[in-house]
């Protein structure tokens with residue numbers, strides 16, 4: 001039974017025709033939407049504010065030029081309502097976009113956030129509506145869809161808000177999904193019809209400084225959000241798209257400071273132009289190793305094996321003056337830079353790619369692949385000294401200061417005294433303190449698998465913000481934990497039946513990459529996942545599209561891990577197995593006695 005039904009004329013009309021035959025205009029009213037709210041007993045501990053519901057019909061909305069879904073035009077009903085947790089004086093705002101009844105295809109899509117946001121506003125919701133799914137997002141009770149979690153974690157210096165931590169960790173998206181699915185069933189009068197349930201999140205524009213604009217979906221924090229659901233609420237999902245997840249949270253956030261500590265330890269602060277030259281020369285040198293000269297390093301593993309960055313010492317570089325390529329308007333512009341690639345510059349680059357090791361030489365964490373931009377290593381220009389100097393990572397600060405030191409501050413004053421061992425200590429502390437909320441690498445996915453779930457996991461091979469190897473490392477953990485008695489090949493085959501990982505050649509962080517414009521991006525991921533779940537069409541290779549440059553619009557296919565792309569003579573791509581390459585991706589993190597999943 002639906003609670004609180006009041007018969008109004010529009011509802012009376014619906015009663016005779018049914019929702020499926022109704023127009024968007026008929027059903028997209030607050031009065032009708034109120035009749036579809038889950039009953040008070042539906043979710044223990046949650047009380048929906050029935051008076052808060054607002055429904056607004058929106059017609060002929062167009063989205064275009066998105067990397068995570070194709071162009072589309074559609075109508076939808078925008079419905080918002082709030083709920084509170086019993087016994088706690090809070091208010092959580094939910095937002096759902098519902099397709100017109102005739103376009104509803106019995107699908108629900110949960111979405112997540114990016115950076116420190118649990119939501120991407122309405123940015124990811126079109127990606128569901130265009131496929132006939134109700135798409136939802138939540139503010140987690142943080143005050144707005146654009147409130148950063150790290151800014152509401154501390155009630156005061158020294159006083160964490162653990163409720164907000166759990167909401168960000170996994171609780172908010174779970175509640176939004178469970179309530180949203182029930183609301184969907186009631187709204188469209190689905191009765192016993194199967195409601196397919198998917199996850200795809202989104203990163204957002206609201207990211208801290210020293211971080212490039214990021215308009216990704218189902219990626220980064222949105223990817224971690226997805227894993228937080230798959231790992232805990234196995235039977236809630238038919239499938240999930242997760243991209244470049246920001247999981248292994250303490251490792252991930254602290255490693256943003258690693259490039260800074262490399263520079264500080266080596267006492268060399270390379271001009272950005274020098275690092276860009278190293279990047280461009282690396283890309284040029286490694287392009288052909290995949291068998292196809294197209295400006296795309298599709299095999300960064302071969303690049304690691306065969307290319308010695310020191311070969312480019314002495315190469316001249318030159319850059320015009322430029323504003324800092326990030327959302328940090330108060331930051332001084334970079335002046336024109338001219339010089340030659342130095343031994344010190346190369347040493348910094350090599351050390352960054354090697355990844356964090358402690359003072360005993362033991363590997364603490366993974367790093368970016370060669371051909372990824374050196375964003376974490378950007379230095380800042382001091383107009384007083386006319387020198388480049390350290391620019392401490394705000395991403396690392398946004399974790400270390402509030403979460404480890406419980407200080408309500410989002411930038412480091414300095415990194416004086418911080419060493420590789422300090423970074424290791426920060427990681428260990430953060431790993432322990434947030435193991436059950438933010439870490440998000442639980443490797444046993446048996447319940448999800450047994451419930452029939454499918455995972456499409458992807459990661460840009462030239463990601464500059466979350467190491468590509470971080471995704472490989474997790475998938476390896478899942479493989480080893482779930483199939484301990486199978487051979488490498490047999491376990492990969494078993495896993496690939498339901499959890500597939502694709503490394504996207506040339507792609508940056510959840511986005512196309514201006515340095516490798518001919519690389520593809522998997523723009524149709526949700527469509528691919530839907531076909532896999534609903535039609536059993538397993539994506540042997542991942543459908544992708546070139547989204548910029550001279551090959552704009554061309555289709556590409558991406559190999560599934562552990563196979564790697566290789567073009568031979570005739571130009572056809574094959575997905576090959578190459579043990580030496582696979583070994584490049586698998587780094588033992590021997591600085592810790594605990595297994596790092």
Ligand code: CA
Pocket residue numbers: 286287288289290291292293294295296297298
């Ligand atoms: Ca190439």
